[in-house]
Amino acid sequence: MPLMRASILSEMLDRAEELLARSAPEGCDEASACLASLDETLLESWRLLERSMTRPSSRRAQAEIERFLFYRRGLLKRLSRRKAAIGPGLLGTLYSGSSRSRLFMFVTHSCQLRCSYCHVVKYPGSMSPEVADAGVDLLMRSLRREVELHFFGGEPMLAFPLVRRAALRARGLAKRANKKVRFWLTTNGLELGDEALRFIKENDFTLEFSCDGADEAQLSQRASAAGSDYYSRLRRNLARLQEAGVRYNVISVVLPKNAGSVLERFRFLAGLGHRRIQINYAVGCVWTQEEQAELLRQMAAAARWARKNGVEFVNASSARREPVFLNGDLTLDCDGTLFRGPIIFNGETPPETGGAPISKPAAEGSYLRMRDIFSLARVETAVLPEYYGATQFDNFVSLTRAYRRRLSVRRVALNNVELGLRCRPMSA
Numbered sequence: 001m002p003l004m005r006a007s008i009l010s011e012m013l014d015r016a017e018e019l020l021a022r023s024a025p026e027g028c029d030e031a032s033a034c035l036a037s038l039d040e041t042l043l044e045s046w047r048l049l050e051r052s053m054t055r056p057s058s059r060r061a062q063a064e065i066e067r068f069l070f071y072r073r074g075l076l077k078r079l080s081r082r083k084a085a086i087g088p089g090l091l092g093t094l095y096s097g098s099s100r101s102r103l104f105m106f107v108t109h110s111c112q113l114r115c116s117y118c119h120v121v122k123y124p125g126s127m128s129p130e131v132a133d134a135g136v137d138l139l140m141r142s143l144r145r146e147v148e149l150h151f152f153g154g155e156p157m158l159a160f161p162l163v164r165r166a167a168l169r170a171r172g173l174a175k176r177a178n179k180k181v182r183f184w185l186t187t188n189g190l191e192l193g194d195e196a197l198r199f200i201k202e203n204d205f206t207l208e209f210s211c212d213g214a215d216e217a218q219l220s221q222r223a224s225a226a227g228s229d230y231y232s233r234l235r236r237n238l239a240r241l242q243e244a245g246v247r248y249n250v251i252s253v254v255l256p257k258n259a260g261s262v263l264e265r266f267r268f269l270a271g272l273g274h275r276r277i278q279i280n281y282a283v284g285c286v287w288t289q290e291e292q293a294e295l296l297r298q299m300a301a302a303a304r305w306a307r308k309n310g311v312e313f314v315n316a317s318s319a320r321r322e323p324v325f326l327n328g329d330l331t332l333d334c335d336g337t338l339f340r341g342p343i344i345f346n347g348e349t350p351p352e353t354g355g356a357p358i359s360k361p362a363a364e365g366s367y368l369r370m371r372d373i374f375s376l377a378r379v380e381t382a383v384l385p386e387y388y389g390a391t392q393f394d395n396f397v398s399l400t401r402a403y404r405r406r407l408s409v410r411r412v413a414l415n416n417v418e419l420g421l422r423c424r425p426m427s428a
């Protein structure tokens, strides 16, 4: 796609605004398509510019395109001044394809594992009940009828009382406000007590259960902090999850050096009886052209195998939005800082994935520095989740601007965006 002229982008934006100001539902559909195509054009233009950023004309073009950063927020303001009815329909149109009304909560930074590709800094700290309450209240102020609360960490099951408290509060508020709330929880699966499982089932959670494959694949990438072999416990817990009838996806993370193992892992996990399997390529590290090609070949083979054998390949569903590196979900850290999500992928490259080794204090410093760059507000002062909505284009510009001088991080970001774009046909 050629680099678009700013005047053409402005025309696209004007057209979307005109359509959004009409209340007729068909106007909304058209506006949605219009905004989606504007986002795509901006993203592609920015990618091309980033590749040639040393030329002065490119820098001018960049300044022109940067004018469109967070344009949806400006659009929302203009529409409200024009007294357009700002209801869920209009908001859905404005933010569909950009960010859902979803809040990630880092309920703890503790974890029993030390996965080689993990960028989340570990320390024994959990969210306070006050911060969790403020996070839930913020999400429930969303202008949309359907919202999602996603518990994350660290290992969220290590802070289960807090998960329970937040979920119950969210349920109560949702009922009063006539909203629907869905719960997600990403877990390493090592801490699944009977009572917790019951609560998860009763409250209709969807679990994202991490299991990279057979014991060798799992333990080589995901060592326990205590150095112990936990694989049989993991298998037992996966089986209990199946028996309890909890809805879950199994997620297997693939490093560049293991790109050739995707199909084998997929078949292994399906052989254990799992029916929804997601393959996550490791982000935050560089994938060579050969590794990318191998990954795509293996993913395509896994998709074919899944279709034939009645297993859901989650990457091929609309739930997967590529490039994942640019999906900046609203995230609440333990200490009450709200930030936009891609930060968790943008620490220094962990040693096992091919980057230079880093010491733990350096990693912590790096995490906090990144979080500061992408921080939005303290949760107690945040008013509306919609205000922090961002498109993939917004996140792309923020990332590349933040790391303009840190060439190694910028290289990783561009590489991962490129890979995500190549994976898109799978999720189309």
Ligand code: SF4
Pocket: 111, 112, 113, 114, 115, 118, 119, 120, 153, 154, 155, 187, 188, 210, 222
């Ligand atoms: S289980 Fe999750 S939080 Fe813990 S080290 Fe692994 S990826 Fe990181």
